[in-house]
Every structure is written in structure tokens, then in C-alpha cells.
Amino acid sequence: MMEEKKDSAAINSRxxxxxxxxxxxxxxxxxxxxxxxxxxxxxPSDRLMVAGIxxxxxxxxxxxxxxxxxxxxxxxLCDVDDRRAANSVKAFPKAKYYRDYREMLDKEQKSIDAxxxxxxxxxxxxxxxxxxxLGKHVYVEKPLTHDIYEARKLREAAERYKVVTxxxxxxxxxxxxxxxQEWLDDGQIGKVHTVYCWTNRPTWPQGLLWxxxxxxxxxxxxxxxxxxxAPYKPYIEKLVPFNWRGWWDYGTGAxxxxxxxxxxxxxxxxxxxxxxxxxxxxxxxYLDEFKRGYFPDSCPPSSHVIMTFEKTKKTKGNLKMHWxxxxxKPERPEELLPNESFGxxxxxxxxxxxxxxxxxxxxxxxxxxxxxxNEVRTKKKLPRVPGDxxxxxxxxxxxxxxxxxxxxxxxPFDVAGPLTETLLIANLAIRGTDVPRTKADGKVIYPGxxxxxxxxxxxxxxxxxxxxxxxVKREYRKDWSLGI
Numbered sequence: 001m002m003e004e005k006k007d008s009a010a011i012n013s014r015x016x017x018x019x020x021x022x023x024x025x026x027x028x029x030x031x032x033x034x035x036x037x038x039x040x041x042x043x044p045s046d047r048l049m050v051a052g053i054x055x056x057x058x059x060x061x062x063x064x065x066x067x068x069x070x071x072x073x074x075x076x077l078c079d080v081d082d083r084r085a086a087n088s089v090k091a092f093p094k095a096k097y098y099r100d101y102r103e104m105l106d107k108e109q110k111s112i113d114a115x116x117x118x119x120x121x122x123x124x125x126x127x128x129x130x131x132x133x134l135g136k137h138v139y140v141e142k143p144l145t146h147d148i149y150e151a152r153k154l155r156e157a158a159e160r161y162k163v164v165t166x167x168x169x170x171x172x173x174x175x176x177x178x179x180x181q182e183w184l185d186d187g188q189i190g191k192v193h194t195v196y197c198w199t200n201r202p203t204w205p206q207g208l209l210w211x212x213x214x215x216x217x218x219x220x221x222x223x224x225x226x227x228x229x230a231p232y233k234p235y236i237e238k239l240v241p242f243n244w245r246g247w248w249d250y251g252t253g254a255x256x257x258x259x260x261x262x263x264x265x266x267x268x269x270x271x272x273x274x275x276x277x278x279x280x281x282x283x284x285x286y287l288d289e290f291k292r293g294y295f296p297d298s299c300p301p302s303s304h305v306i307m308t309f310e311k312t313k314k315t316k317g318n319l320k321m322h323w324x325x326x327x328x329k330p331e332r333p334e335e336l337l338p339n340e341s342f343g344x345x346x347x348x349x350x351x352x353x354x355x356x357x358x359x360x361x362x363x364x365x366x367x368x369x370x371x372x373x374n375e376v377r378t379k380k381k382l383p384r385v386p387g388d389x390x391x392x393x394x395x396x397x398x399x400x401x402x403x404x405x406x407x408x409x410x411x412p413f414d415v416a417g418p419l420t421e422t423l424l425i426a427n428l429a430i431r432g433t434d435v436p437r438t439k440a441d442g443k444v445i446y447p448g449x450x451x452x453x454x455x456x457x458x459x460x461x462x463x464x465x466x467x468x469x470x471x472v473k474r475e476y477r478k479d480w481s482l483g484i
Contacts, residue, residue, distance in 0.1 A: 048137075048397050049113045051076035053101045053127055056084025057241055058141055059118030062168060062393070063088055066116060066139070069387075069394030071401060076112060078104050082220035084241055099222055101127055109134050114400050117141060118168075122250045123228040125150035126476070129483050132161045137400035139393075141168040142260035143252055144413065144420040148460055149473035151424065153484060155417030162404040166396035167416035169260035171361025172268065173385040173392035179365045179378075180349070181269045183356055184314060186378045188367060190353030191316035192270055196330040197262040197323050200344040201254040206246040207285045207301040211236045229476040246299050252427060253299035254325035258345065258360070259423040260416075265347055265362040266321065267419055270314045274421050275307040275321075279452040280429040283326055296434045302326020305426045316352055323426055333357075335368035361389055385410060429453050432468040 050072045052063045056079060066072045078098040079085035089097060098104035105112070114137035117127045125145040128138045132154075144167050145151040158165045171177060183189065214234035217223045223235050230249045245251035255263075266272065283302030285295070305323040309315075322330060332342050333355055348357045355368040367373050385391040392410060399407035411419075432448030439445060453462045461469045476482065 046401070048072040048400050049075045049111060050116060050397075051078065051104060051108070051112045051114070051136075052088065052095075052116045052118065053078045053104075054117060054119035054123075054141075055079045055088040056081065056086075057118070058168075059084075059116070060088050060091075062116055062118050062139070062141065064091065065390055065393040066397055067092075069397055071394060071397040072114075076104055076108055080222045080225040081218075081240065083218065100225055102130070105130055105134060109136075112136055114138065114164075114397075119228075120226075120244050120250050121146045121252050121256060122230050125154055126229055126480060126482050128154055129157055132157045132163050132165075133483060135161060135163060137164040137396075139166045139168065139396050140416075142416075142420075143167075143256045143423055144416045145424075146250075146252060147472065147474055148421050148424045148428075150482065151417045151420040152460060153482065155413045157484075158413040164396065164400040164404055164407075164409070165413040165416070166392070166399075166409050167260065167411045167413070167420070168392075169264055169361075169411050169416070169419075170389045170392035171261050171363065172264055172410040172415075173387075173395060174361050174363060174389045175384060176358050176362035176365045177265050177268055178380075178382045178384060180265060180356060180358060180362060182378050182381055183365070183367060183376070184269055184349075184351075185381070188354060188372075188376060188378065189349060189351030189356050192266075192314060192319060192349050192351045193316040194350040195266045195270075195319065195321045196348040196350075197259070197266070197321065198329045198346060199254055199258045199262060199325050200327050201258050201325055202246060202299070202301070204243045204246050206253070206299045207283070207295050208246065208298040209295055210247075210297050215239075227477065229474075229480045231477055247297060248299065248431065249297070251299070252424065253430065254303070255305070255323055255423050255426050255430075258325070259323070259426070260419065261360045262345060262347055263321070263323065263423060264411075264419055265358055266349065267422065268415075269349075270309075270319065271312045272309045272319065272321075272422075274418055274457055275309055275425050275455055276318070277308045277452050277454050278305060278425055278429040280305040280426070280433065281449075282430060282433050283328075294434060294436075296431075300326075300430065300433070302328055303430050304328055305429055307422070307426060333368055336370070340370060363389075425453075425455055428462060428468045428471055431471055432465060435467045437467065 048071055055077045063074050067074050074092040074095050077088055077095045078101045080099055115131040116139045117124055118141040124140055128140050131138050215237035217235045281304050282300035303325055307321045309319045311318050343359055345360045346357055358365040385395055387394055399409055435448050436444045437447055454464045456463050460472050
């Protein structure tokens with residue numbers, strides 16, 4: 001593994017290179033890619049040279065859509081699991097393949113313009129930060145980060161290094177969110193006071209104890225590199241490629257997976273900041289009829305989180321947002337007829353004059369009752385992203401080619417960062433339900449199950465239950481660093 005000193009040396013070397021190359025370029029009309037690429041500029045005729053990190057599953061589809069947009073060349077691939085990478089390697093046979101992203105960035109930095117990060121949640125931030133410090137544009141799969149601290153630091157870094165950023169919540173580029181905003185701006189449902197977001201996720205195991213029997217690491221998987229920033233644990237069966245989502249060391253649970261697609265429409269439409277406070281209840285599993293299961297390593301099987309947001313021009317006072325997962329749903333709105341679908345995943349806005357709802361990505365927006373959709377005609381006032389949801393990828397590539405600040409994006413880090421913080425603040429309440437406290441008489445209690453957590457945004461901490469602040473910023477494993 002590279003030491004942090006070596007990472008710092010690479011960054012300084014890159015900065016010195018850019019400074020020298022920039023001075024040399026002053027006398028030339030045509031400037032090579034490797035001179036300008038690291039500073040966020042490309043020759044106008046160039047295609048974006050992209051490196052994918054985590055190229056199986058969602059990474060595979062991300063790269064395919066970025067490539068199919070016609071603006072990008074997939075030049076480098078990196079994955080710790082050769083099995084997962086196989087389809088991307090076949091799709092892009094000219095791309096050079098690496099297992100360790102640090103080696104790739106160190107050796108190929110002059111040839112890379114942008115990086116797509118599609119790894120498990122726990123490694124998003126340090127990879128994205130390393131790329132940005134080299135002046136690379138970054139596209140990071142949702143959720144942006146695993147921790148609140150990381151989200152704040154990535155947002156600051158995007159501005160500091162002047163790179164083009166986008167989080168992979170493609171619904172933010174969709175028609176649906178814009179339609180919802182136009183209805184709201186047109187006064188169709190009045191001022192919003194309550195929002196419900198619900199999902200049938202998780203579709204992976206949660207509410208578990210870490211297995212005591214280790215598995216056999218597949219020959220194609222580098223388990224140490226997969227762990228990355230997370231604490232070392234022996235490999236277990238079926239964790240890879242998807243079930244990691246249910247373990248706190250790696251994933252962020254159902255709201256981390258789906259919140260960027262379901263919470264995002266209301267945050268954008270209503271102009272919400274991060275929550276003022278959060279409370280929750282969680283589904284329980286029982287070890288026996290008297291004792292509740294205690295599973296601090298794993299997300300609960302279901303949860304209901306209530307967040308309070310400060311009043312905006314589009315809300316009636318402070319707004320209450322309900323997040324429900326594990327198949328829990330709010331009461332069907334009375335305007336919805338008995339056989340009209342409510343959906344396994346959705347968002348419901350309740351206003352002073354009416355209601356509206358949508359599905360994942362803000363798709364299929366509807367006014368309630370549904371008959372109103374045949375009657376209401378609201379003018380389109382907001383610009384659309386060409387290609388709708390799939391245009392999210394092309395938008396980022398075109399913005400990277402144009403250079404920092406030239407093209408408006410749907411989910412740059414100054415937008416995605418606070419949204420991610422919101423999702424992870426909800427997770428503080430969820431995780432807090434399994435934080436024990438021992439009283440003077442030796443009795444163990446769980447105070448986080450019965451209180452409302454008060455959030456101090458400026459200082460990134462809960463002010464009335466200090467035990468959960470350990471999850472705001474986790475400790476990375478030795479030899480791994482956020483690089484700041």
C-alpha cells in the first residue's frame with residue numbers, strides 16, 4: 001500500500017507539473033490534453049477521457065451511459081473484483097485495467113480527465129477526494145459519502161479544486177421533478193406542510209449479527225482493497241456484491257440507497273436545507289419473547305424517521321418529512337380511490353390546498369385526485385435536461401469538457417452534499433436506537449429510542465445525545481486516508 005506521504009508527494013508533483021506546464025503553454029496555440037486536463041479544461045474538439053473505479057453492476061451501467069452520450073472515452077477501468085469487472089473489460093477492450101485506484105491515479109494522472117466512482121459507499125469519499133486533488137472532474141454514485149463529515153469535505157473540495165462534479169441521482173435531471181416544481185410554483189397545492197417518502201427497500205438482509213464463520217475469499221477478489229477505509233474483518237459469504245448495504249461499516253441502509261431518489265424531489269422542489277432535528281422508530285427482531293435483538297453492526301429491518309426542516313417560502317411553517325422503509329407506508333390519501341395504485345416507492349406532498357405525489361426519481365408526477373391531471377394545464381417554465389434522466393450523464397460530461405462553472409448541473413456537490421448530509425442525519429437517529437448506555441446501578445438502557453436528536457449544522461454534531469456523534473466522522477483503517 002502507498003503511504004499517505006506518497007499520496008501527498010503525488011499531489012504536490014501534480015501541482016508543480018501543472019504550474020510548469022501552464023507557463024510553457026503561454027506561447028502555443030494548441031495545448032496537449034495532459035497540460036490542461038488536470039485543471040478542468042479540455043481542447044474544444046476533445047472527448048472526455050474517463051477512468052471508472054468500481055466498474056461492475058451500477059458502475060457498469062454508469063460507464064455505458066456516459067460513453068453512449070457520445071462525449072466520453074472510457075480509457076481506464078479499476079475494480080478490486082475481476083468477476084464484477086468482466087463485462088466492462090469486454091465492453092471497453094482498449095481501456096487499461098487496474099485493481100488499485102491509487103496506482104492508477106499515480107501512473108495515469110496525465111491521461112485522465114475525469115473519474116467515475118461506483119464503489120460501495122464506504123470508499124466513495126476518499127477516492128473522489130484523491131481524484132479532485134489531482135484536478136479531475138468526478139461523478140460519484142449515490143449516496144455521495146458514507147459519513148456526514150465526508151459529505152461536507154467533498155463539497156468544500158469541489159469548490160477549492162474547481163472541478164465539475166455530479167452525484168448519481170439521475171432523477172434530479174428528470175422531467176418529473178421539474179413538473180412538481182411548476183405545479184407548486186403555480187399554487188396548485190398551496191403551501192406544503194408534510195412530506196412522506198417510502199420504499200420497499202431493503203431487498204438485502206438487515207438486522208443481523210456478523211457471522212462467526214469466515215468465508216473463503218474468491219481468487220478474483222482482493223479483499224483488503226475492497227475493505228479500503230473500513231475496519232478489517234474476515235471475509236464472509238454473500239457480502240459481495242450487494243449485501244454489504246445492510247452493514248454499517250460499508251453501507252448506509254435503505255435511506256442511503258433510495259433517499260437520493262425519494263428525498264431529493266422534496267428537497268429540490270421546496271428548497272429545503274438540512275434538518276433541524278430527527279427522531280425515529282425501527283422494526284425489531286427478537287432473540288426470545290422477552291429480549292429485543294441488539295444488532296449494532298447491521299441496519300434494522302425497517303424504520304420510520306421524522307425530520308423537521310426550517311420553513312421556506314414554499315412551506316407552511318417548519319416542514320415535517322416522514323421517511324419509511326422496509327415496506328412501511330403512510331396512510332393512503334383520501335383523494336386516492338381504493339383501486340388506484342399508491343406504489344411500493346413514492347413521495348407524497350401535502351399542502352394547504354391539495355396534494356401531489358411521484359415515484360422514484362420524481363417520475364410519474366400526479367396531482368390528487370387523479371382527475372385533476374386531465375384538468376390542470378401549467379406552463380413549462382423550467383429548462384429541461386436533454387435526454388431526461390439519462391441526460392444526467394451527458395450533462396456531466398459536457399460540463400467537464402466545457403470547464404468548471406460553464407454549464408449548470410442537476411446534482412453538483414454543492415447540492416448533493418447537503419442532500420447526503422440529510423440522509424445521514426436520519427441515519428444518526430436510526431443508529432442511535434442501538435446505542436447502549438450503562439446506568440450507575442449497572443442497568444443497560446437505550447435512550448436513543450425515545451428522544452428527538454437536535455442537529456447543530458455548523459458544528460456537525462447532535463447536541464443532546466453525544467453517543468451518536470461517533471458516526472458523524474468515522475476513523476479510517478490504518479494506511480487509508482481522506483487526504484486532508
